[in-house]
Amino acid sequence: MIMATAFVTPDPLAATLSRTSAALARPKAAQAGREDIAMIKAAASLTRDLHAARPIVYWTDLIASAGLGYAGMAVAIVATPVWAKLLGAVVAVLALYRALSFIHELSHMKPNAVRGFTAGWNILFGVPVMMPSLMYEGVHTLHHAKTRYGTNRDPEYMPLARGPAATLAIFVLVSALLPIGLILRYGVLAPLSLLSPKLREIVVTRYSALAINPQFRRKPPEGAALRSWRIWETAASIWAISFVVLTATGVFPLAASLTFLAIVSAIAVLNQVRTLVAHLWENEGDAMSITDQYLDSVNVPPPGLLAEIWAPVGLRYHALHHLLPGLPYHALPEAHRRLTGELGDGSSYHHANYSTLSGLIVNLVKACRKAVRG
Known part of the structure; x- marks a missing residue:
């Protein structure tokens, strides 16, 4: 998924993330690039009725998330007690982070599946935060291409766990600079x-993608994508320039502008932490089977509740999403329930399920240290 630091964000080298909740060995079918055909067929057959997006769910969730987020931001800006400011900021970060996460849905959504949703998302979130959907559309789907995933042509992959653990901290901390990068962009x-x-070629190919592979260069948009690009890039540019001018002239109080930037920065850091555990980052450039791509990805399913906060809008089912990328986020819980009930313990499906964020991070750090020791 979804994004990383600024325009092209680094994700260091692959991770050995050992299984947290159930320390299960990988099924033999997946170890040599072979497919778990039973899992793949079950995933397709059991979810045929779940592919329709429900507009009421999308619009209600987005509007509520954005509305709550901006309300929290307003409290963080105008409230006097420190505790009220902090509470407002926390609400703003979590709610707007959820709103941000819909950019992932946009990149997979079929045209008019939810009429007007791309424009609505850009108006409610993308343009105000200077992160229009053009930064992800046409980029993220490359991550799902069977022959690209985990290779140097994947915009959202680098083998994180083959480097020192300190790289992970840098990977997260650099995301705090996102709002500055967006203003410059x-x-x-x-x-x-x-x-x-x-300069235009450089901006388009290198500074217009929420990616994590610094070698990635995106292709210029064409046709309808180019028309959409021009609209949202122009809108974001006008807002970015206005924000700087209005802050510099005192129309926007400096404290208010800094609070806004701090909230955007915190959202970026939270998203970067989630990105850190979205995959195991074990691959070093070779093409992978669908099963291995699934096993290199992470589900954090119920009964835990915290994952719905740090991996919202279906992102807690990230491995399942790689198995069924066309499934809308609201259908993923039911798809997971069906597959869990259908597939036995020997299935690869159960080997991508984890329990906690902290456990994933600890295992990733251990994997880095093991790789460095050789």
């Missing part, structure tokens, strides 16, 4: 690039 580089075709 949309408030400075976007307008300047109109004057220089060479």
Whole structure:
């Protein structure tokens, strides 16, 4: 998934993340790139009736998340007691983080599956936070291409666990600079690039993707994608320039602007932590089978409740999403229930399930240390 630091975000080298809740060995069918055909067939057959997106769910969730988030931000800006400011900031971060997570749904959504949702998301969140959907659309789906996943052509993969553990901390901390990067991208580089075709090429190919592979270069958009790109890039640029000018002239109080930037920064850090445990990051560039791609990904299913906060909008079922990328987020819990009940303990399906965020992070750190020791 979803994004990382700024435009192209680094994800260091693959991770051995040992299983947390059930320390189960991988099924033999997956160890040599072979497919767990039974799991793949069951996933397809048991979920045929779950692929329709429900607009009422999408719109209600997005509007409620954005509304609660901006209300929390307002409290963080105007409240006098420190505790009220902090409470408002926490509410803003968590609610707007959930709103942000819908960018992942946008990248998979079929045209008009939820009419007007892309525009609505950009208006409610993408443009105000200077992170329009163009940063993810046309990029994230490459991560799901069977021949790209885990290779150097995957925009969202680098083998994290083959490097030192300190790299993981850098990976997370650098995401705090996201709001500065977005202001530079949309408030400075976007307008300047109109004057220089060479700069424009750099901005489009290198600074217009929420990716984690620094080698990734995106292709320029065409057709309808180009028209959409122009609309939302222009809107984000106008807002970025206005934000800087209004803050510099005192129309926006400096404290209010800094609070806004701090909340966006915290959202980016939270998302980066989630990205850190979205996969095991074990692959070092070779093409992988569908089963191995699934096993390199992470589910954090119920009964735990915290995962719904740090991995919202279906992201707690990230491995299942890699198995069924076209399934809308609200259908993933039911799909997981069906597959869990249908597939026995010997199935690969159960080997991508974990219990806690902390356990995943600890295992990732251990994997890095083991790799460094050789």
